[in-house]
Amino acid sequence: MEKVPMLAEGYEKLTADLKALRQERPKIVEAIEEARAHGDLSENAEYHAAKERQGQVEATIADLEDKTSRAQIIDPTTLSGDKVIFGATVTVLDEDDKPMKYQIVGQMESDAKRGRISYDSPMGRALIGKNVGEEVEVTVPSGERFYLIEKVEFI
Incomplete structure (x- = not known):
């Protein structure tokens, strides 16, 4: 079984989301029962919507x-x-010597606007395993980009 690396913050968010979805289950069952009470299920939009929501919630919970x-x-x-390893905060210089800072996180925790990139993203894959002073090449939609690893921190 393959482990899923994540920060404690990401794990807490997952467990909170899971708890919220589990609490939603009884409400969905009530909505299904209420819709059933309206009669003919073949033309009952409320029933079909509630059943669809139930399927989505159960899949997400799983x-x-x-x-x-x-x-x-x-x-x-x-x-x-x-x-550079999972959890590291990396400062890189782009081709114009513009510094950028990224933290390498799990897929569920990534948020580019907050400077958090997945270890499985193109940039994350290029950085993992490299050392300070090394140059990495990343393929982006506009072509190849080169970055110099300036600093690695664990904060």
């Missing part, structure tokens, strides 16, 4: 349960070194 059961929680503050 997915979140799978991810939380395989979670490998990583605390970046316990790590150190000059090598």
